[in-house]
Amino acid sequence: MGRLDGKVALVTGAAKGIGTATAALLASEGAKVLLTDIDEAAGEKAADQVQNQSGTASFIAHDVTDEAAWERVVTHAVETYGRLDILVNNAGIAPKGGPIEDLSLEDWRHVTAIDLDSVFLGCKYAIRAMKQNASESGGSIINISSIMGLVGQANAAAYNAAKGGVRLLTKVAALECAEAGYGIRVNSVHPGFVDTPLVRNAVSDGVVAGRMGSENEAFELLTMLHPIGRLGVPRDIANAILFLASEESAFMTGAELVVDGGYTAR
Numbered sequence: 001m002g003r004l005d006g007k008v009a010l011v012t013g014a015a016k017g018i019g020t021a022t023a024a025l026l027a028s029e030g031a032k033v034l035l036t037d038i039d040e041a042a043g044e045k046a047a048d049q050v051q052n053q054s055g056t057a058s059f060i061a062h063d064v065t066d067e068a069a070w071e072r073v074v075t076h077a078v079e080t081y082g083r084l085d086i087l088v089n090n091a092g093i094a095p096k097g098g099p100i101e102d103l104s105l106e107d108w109r110h111v112t113a114i115d116l117d118s119v120f121l122g123c124k125y126a127i128r129a130m131k132q133n134a135s136e137s138g139g140s141i142i143n144i145s146s147i148m149g150l151v152g153q154a155n156a157a158a159y160n161a162a163k164g165g166v167r168l169l170t171k172v173a174a175l176e177c178a179e180a181g182y183g184i185r186v187n188s189v190h191p192g193f194v195d196t197p198l199v200r201n202a203v204s205d206g207v208v209a210g211r212m213g214s215e216n217e218a219f220e221l222l223t224m225l226h227p228i229g230r231l232g233v234p235r236d237i238a239n240a241i242l243f244l245a246s247e248e249s250a251f252m253t254g255a256e257l258v259v260d261g262g263y264t265a266r
């Protein structure tokens, strides 16, 4: 028996990295999973892989900054699989490097639209769908923040602000759902550095811009920041998301689950 038998999950940004690993793990535990992403080719491929290896999965194109798209995607999930129980607000982009004094308002808005506005929209439409389940198990919304939602880092203003916003938005959504008696739990996850395309691209951008030495040096430095002695892998984060999606975390809402190899313990 799977830990998510009978559940329906929607995972955004599921074409790569943490999103793909999460979709695969939720499906392997019995959930029917709708993968969404702006990258259609990679998203279709990821959904095929999950379907072949783990269970029921499909893909729909989705720009998480587009409110009309959110309404369409949540409706599609309910029409296709009958209900919505789990939303993983995972889609995100890396910090735009550089100090505040050089950051354009356009770049600030681009990052905060994808990393924060999307989470507001996801909560809004998922709550509307999940409250229909209230007489049974309600639902679980998992918002992917970051260690950068807990501690600051120079040259990452928009990302820090967005991820900090996700942390508190999560608590508001958790309180509203609890007070309304919807049975919907809302929690945030705060990964340390995880070896995904997002981190690899950010490191190569940093090397090109002269903010970091070589890629090897950058990865050595990042490893040293994690007392456990390694970067995370997508499955480390997927495991935490599975816990929050399952009934094993039934008494958790508005909580911050830090999965960072000790980065923020210092």
Ligand SMILES: NC(=O)c1ccc[n+]([C@@H]2O[C@H](COP(=O)([O-])OP(=O)(O)OC[C@H]3O[C@@H](n4cnc5c(N)ncnc54)[C@H](O)[C@@H]3O)[C@@H](O)[C@H]2O)c1
Residues within 6 Å of the ligand: 012, 013, 014, 015, 016, 017, 018, 019, 036, 037, 038, 039, 062, 063, 064, 065, 089, 090, 091, 092, 093, 094, 114, 144, 145, 146, 147, 190, 191, 192, 193, 194, 195, 196, 197, 198, 199
């Ligand atoms: N990798 C890390 O070290 C790390 C650490 C902390 C938090 N996170 C967070 O985890 C989440 C996943 O990160 P990842 O490392 O797997 O990244 P990734 O780049 O490997 O995957 C992110 C996915 O989001 C998609 N995406 C980007 N913009 C989108 C949009 N507008 N609409 C829909 N999809 C869009 C991308 O196409 C991509 O498939 C992000 O929210 C990220 O901020 C990552």
